Amino acid sequence: MDALLPALGNVFLPAALLTLLVGTLAGVVIGSLPGLSSTMGVALCIPITFNMPPDLALILLGAVYVSSVYGGSVAAILLRTPGTDASIATTFDGYPLAAAGRGGEALGIATIASLIGGIFSVIVLLVIAPPLSTIALAFGPQEYTLLAIFGLVTIIGVASERPLKGMLTAAMGLVLACVGLDAFTGIQRFTFGQSELFDGVPLLPALIGLFSVSQAFNLSIPAGGGILNDQSQPLQGRRLPPWQSIRRCFRTIMRSSVIGSIIGILPGAGTSIASFISYNEARRHSATPERFGKGEIEGVAASESANNAVTGGTLIPTLTLGIPGNAVTAVFVGGLTIHGMIPGPSLFTDHAETTYTLILSLLLANLLFAALGLWLCRYLIVITRVPGPVLGPMILIFSVIGTYALRNEIFDVWLTIAFGVIGYFMERWRYPAAPLVIALILGPILEVNFRRSMQISHWDLSTFFTRPLSLALCLLVIVALAYPLWSRWRRRKTALN
Amino acid sequence: MTLKWIDRGVALLLGLGCTMIVATGLMMRGDAGVIPAIAGSLGIFACLGVGITTCKRAGDDAPPTPLPIYRFSIWGLCVLGLMVLMVSVGTIVALLLFLLASLRLLAGLGWRQAISIAVVFTALIYLVFAQLLGVPLPTGQLSFT
Amino acid sequence: MVGKQRITQWFPLTAMAALISVGTATTTLAADYPEKPIQLIVSYGEGGSTDTMARIFAKYAEDVIGERMVVVNKPGAGGELGWVHLANAEPDGYTIGLINSPVVEVYPFTREDTVGYEYEAIRPLANVVTDPGILAVDADSPYQDLDAFVTAAQDDPDSITVSHEGVGGDDHLAAINFAKEANLDLNFVTFNGNAEATAALLGGHITAFEGNMSEAASQVQEGEIRALAVWSDERMDAIPDVPTGKEQGYDVEAAASRGFAVPADVPQDIYDKLLDVMQEVIEDPEFRDEMAALNMPVNPIYGQDYADFLDASHERLKALWEEDPWIDAE
Structure with a gap:
């Protein structure tokens, strides 16, 4: 902690601020x-950081990391095109709000929630990182198995209309x-000899296809219309979200920040479990x-505070262990x-x-993206007014480029388009896409940890109930x-009475 | 075709698929087939459920909103063209032509507007992705990346 | 009006047809190689030891060769996916790849029916790092040396679990090799990568961890985990206190070697040029220092020698496989 003061000085140097x-x-x-x-954002920055001094390199990586997770909420809310699995849960409520002309309010609450979640987790990282890192170790395969099941429970809520x-x-x-090599x-399982599938169905192409490309189809094909349900309607919420909605979401935001920070610490869990579980908990407590x-x-607030709280959480085992x-x-x-x-x-x-410089710069990055977000809010929501057939092709282009850049694999782009067509018809025929994506994300976590538990316990299922944490x-x-x-x-009982 | 019949078709097809998955899963070596078999059984169960409810209730027994065949096929051609051009000619040219075609034909913009939007957007993509971020784009013969 | 509509209707098709015919003409190979960025395929994910080595190497190689080297991660199938790409890449010198021995020479016979590349389709250039395997336990573990571990595993085989990172991977092979040498029946637990396996070891969910020296060295130095043995010929500089397997009476040698390769049909002049680049980078003292700081032991083997080294390992492991396959056939 002695290094905190010099680190504080480092963060406010002009080069660091820039x-x-x-x-x-x-x-x-x-x-x-x-x-x-x-x-991808962080991976793209790695070559740039080669020629930078270590503390500036870390500031850049950290800032890109936390702000890109926040940035995901913008696309998820306004366009229903989550670029990463972390913001899938944000689309559930964010997009209906945007379609109803309340995109500004949704963006505002997403910004506030991201800010609180992010700051919370960075403070946790700063103050109690070493003791908390033991949480990362307490979770064994048995616990991860149950955590994945916990995440899968979200499907029930998401699909409650068409179970x-x-x-x-x-x-x-x-x-x-x-699918893929086991x-x-x-x-090999269900790969049909296709080497691109040995690694499994790549997650992001599936996700981008089902959400973004199908959305591009939805917007481009109808002659009129766009994202707004009613084009003549005024756009509401062109400023900070009203105090009462922040207050209403406050409990949800705090709960999700805690969930996000804890799940972030777990090396085998991943960001999306945190936002799924937080979303489901917000729904359950509502x-x-x-x-x-x-x-x-509240759904937007839950998902966004959780995925930003994950950012600080994931750095705890990274930096300490x-x-x-x-x-x-x-x-x-x-x-x-x-x-080095x-x-x-x-x-x-x-x-x-250097480490404390990174942590402090994360705090500043959180404040900075929030300020930027609140300022940009009013301009960004204009996107919802753009005619669908203009917006659609552009979304498709971003999806194609983004998918290709993941592994430089044209196969993945075709896969994305195919998932887009499937997603388009699923929506027309009223099959919910979210359960598919949630299962696709959590399935591998569930499977490998279940089988690991079985390898450890020699196929004794009671291993899930005899460990205190997994119980x-x-x-x-x-x-x-x-x-x-x-x-x-x-x-039903109260209704009868 | 009403949603009811679509649902029945989907349930039948996927149900058969899931049965095959369960069968393959059970034949897999070691514990590799455990989760596929469980997932497949879940699928069969759901397909049965979907199939049975279509007989019971008339809930979804409405025709889906008609698919605008003309616009759908134009869009499909545009997307297909984008993909083919991207690998054969190069991303930038493909993007430009794709945008131009879809803005003209689907958004119904005038030539001047369509051209200016397409050029500005493509230039932006080129500057941001190829130049600034150094993202690899599919290259073809005429690509500038 | 009608005419106009017809034109607009056919516009995308005609434009497409015109451009496809332009696009299908083939590219010819330029004489002055390289004239565009070179793809460096890494068959493992970002941040892993193979990836880190590749990125540092690329940084030095860019200066030597005068073109950008783009590290492309194609993780999957224990490295196979990346090698399928390497083997099937255009043999124009713009795609080179990292190959990891022993897995790269093992897949063609262990996955005989399904493997997507042939061993002969990849031509080795130069080996850079030879990273020996280690067997480690948690610092709190009761096992102080290899003998204690072996005795415990003989007495109660069910109580011991050993991690590896995928069936047929180098860790798995090392562990099998050791189990055979010590006459043990080990229970293996499969992990997806070093990070999850290390977490499981530190958390006490598994007894021992079979991994690579470079990935575990810092934790050994910090005293968080205790390495029981390093499977190399001599002790390693990064962890000088850890005895080799041979010192403790177990004749096990296992390592992951990471080097470069190109598709087999790359023209000889381009191959030679790349080999010169490799040599210049690997012999660069600054590069050596960076590798040493990352606990990666540099072990340069060039050109035909590298090919011979891989061939020998291929033959040896193939014989071992035919005698007793480590993936039980159906």
Whole structure:
């Protein structure tokens, strides 16, 4: 902690502030373009950071990381085109709000929620990172299995209007998640000899196809119209979100920040589990759960505060143990090692000044993107007024370029287009796409950890109930599963009385 | 065709698919087939459910909003053209032509407006992605990247 | 009006047809190589040790060759996906790749029915790093040396779990090799990468961790994990206190070697030029220093020697496989 003061001085040097500004701007732009993800943003910056001094390099990577996660909310809300799995849950309520002309309000609450989530997790990182890193170790394969199941419970809420169709698309997602070469046995599953599929159905092409490309179809094909349901309607909320809606969301934001920070610490979990679980918890604690999915401002707040809280959380095991918390921080580790800083406890001793400079710059980056977001809000919502057939082709272009850039694989672009067509017809025929994507994301986490648990316990299923932490998670899953049934039963009972 | 019949078709097709998946899953070596078999069974179950509800309730028994065949095929051709041109000629030219075609034919913009939007947007993409971010774009013969 | 509509209707088609016919003409190879950026295919994800090495190498190689080197990560299938790309890439010298021995020479026979590339389709250029395997336990573990571990595994095989990163990978092969040498029946737990395996080891969810020295060295130096053995001929500079397997009476040698290769049909003059670039970078003292700081032992083997080295390993492992396959066939 002695390094804190010199680090504070470092952050406010002109070069550092400039890097921070550039990084934040670039991050928000990359994040908000449909089809580009935060992993890509950070990966793109790595070559640039080669020739920079280590602390500036870290400031740049950190700023791009946190602000691109925030930037994802802009595309998710206004266009329904999440560029990364972290902002899928934001589309559930953000896009209906935008379509109703309340995009400004949704963006505002997303900004506030992202800011609080981000700041919360950075403070956690700054103050109690080393003790918290033990959480990363407490989770074994058994716990990850249950965490994935906990995330999958979200599907029930998301698909509550069409439970059977939701179950069907979720099953399809699980099947797609099994495609590829199996690391446990070395055999191929459902790859049809296609080498591009050995690694499984690539997640982002599927995601971008089902959400962004199908949205491009939706916007381009009808003759009139655009994102707004009613083009003549005035756009509301061209300023800070009203105080009462911030206050209403405050509990949700705090709960999601805690969930996001904790899940961020877990190296095998990934960002999207945090936003799914937070979204589901917000829905469960809400007095009006039926409004979720139709434009409930709390849904946006839950997802956005959670995914930004993950940013600080993932850096905890990355910096303290050298174990990256997700794909982005894995790239981050590469950036660190290239500068001769091997992540691990030595970062807080030998390189303490640089490390604290990074952490403090993350705080500033959070403030900066929030200021930028609130200022840009009023201009950005004009996008919802652009005619659909103008917007559609542009979304398609971003999706195509973004998908290609992931692995430089034209196969992935074709896959994206194919998923786009599937998504377009799924929507026409009223099959929800979200369960498929959630299952596709969580399926592999569930499967590898389940099989790992079985390897450790020699196929003894009781291993899930005999470990205290996994037993606790079991109970949480049961509560999350039983609660909707119980509340329905109670509501029916009060209705009868 | 009403949604009811579409649902039945989808349920039948996917149900058969899931049955095959379960069968392959059960034949897989070691524990590789466990999750595919579970996922497939879940799918069969859901397909049965979807199939049965179409017989029971008339809930979704309405024709879907008619598909605008003309606009759909124009758009499909534009997207296909974009993909083919991208690998054969190069991204930048492909983007320009794709935007021009879709803005003219689908958005119904005038030539002047369509050209200016297409050129400005393509230039922006080129500057931001190829120059600033150094993102690799599919290259063809006439590409500038 | 009608005429206009007809024209607009056919415009995309005609434009498309015209441009496709232009586009299908083939590119000819330029004499002055390189004249455009070179793709460097890394078969593993960003931030891993292979990726880090590739990026540092690319930084030096760019200065030597005078063109950009774009690191392209194609992770998947334990590296196979990237090598399929390498083997099938245009042999024009604009695609080179990192190959990781022993897995690159093992897949063609362990995945005989399905593998997407042939061993002969990849031509080795130069080896850069030879990263020996290590067997490590948590610092709190009761096992102080390899003998204690082996005794415990013999007494109660069910209580011991050892991680590896995918069936048929170099960690798995090293662990099999050791199990065979020590006459043990080890329970393996499969992980997706070093990060998750390390977390599981530190959290006490598995007994031991089979991995590469460079990835675990900093944790060994910090005293968070205890390396029981390093599977190399001699002790390593980065972790001088860790005895080799041979010192403790287990004749196990296993390492992951990372080097460069090109598609087999690359013209000889381009191959020679690339080999010169490799040599210049690998012999650069600054590059050596950066590798040493990352605990990556540089072990240069060039051209035909590298090919011979891989061939020998290919033959040896193939014989081992035919005697006792480590992936049980159906």
